[in-house]
Amino acid sequence: MPYDPQRTRQAILDAAVEEFSAHGLAGARVGRIAARAKVNKERLYGNFGSKEELFDIVLARELARLAEALPLTDDQAADLPAYALAVHDYHRDHPHFIRLVHWEGLERGSAVAAGHPERAAHYRSRVEALARAQGRGDLPAGVAPAQLLYGIFAMAVWWAAVPQLTMMITGNADEGERRRALAAMAARLAQREERSGRPG
Structure with a gap:
């Protein structure tokens, strides 16, 4: 051949x-x-x-695959529970990605990552989508969009990243229960504070 x-x-x-x-x-x-x-x-x-x-x-190739699988359009940015579940499901089905970035953190510490500008641009585009959703009033503005994205990833990925700790904390919670809990937490993040309407 x-x-x-x-x-x-x-x-x-x-x-x-x-x-x-x-x-x-x-x-x-x-x-x-x-x-x-x-x-x-x-x-x-x-x-x-x-x-x-x-x-x-x-790492660059796997991040490109992640970017293609998990876009965050303006419409998706307004539905944080659905996006959080998509993030959760991707990492559940592709556990090698989180292992790779864990190894990068363990072995390289706080050094700036190789390809940092390109990798950061992947996340920046999603932060910008969340910022636009906040500007439209689709999401509350009380949390900076970058912190909001970080929180969604932390909640959605941690189950796959640390299965032993997950078991210690949540016991034998099945996949359906985990997904329902994640959707509920993401919905809470997306919930706008209701104005009381009372005079100040």
């Missing part, structure tokens, strides 16, 4: 996602990635340079 550079690159990236999400950057082994992708290490290095560069490319 003739050499197909695109297929080879894809195989390496797919193998690297598995390796990095399981072992982190320091624990990952290029030899295992190459073996899983059925290429030699020299071809891997030729395509991606160092292990660190490959890790950064994997």
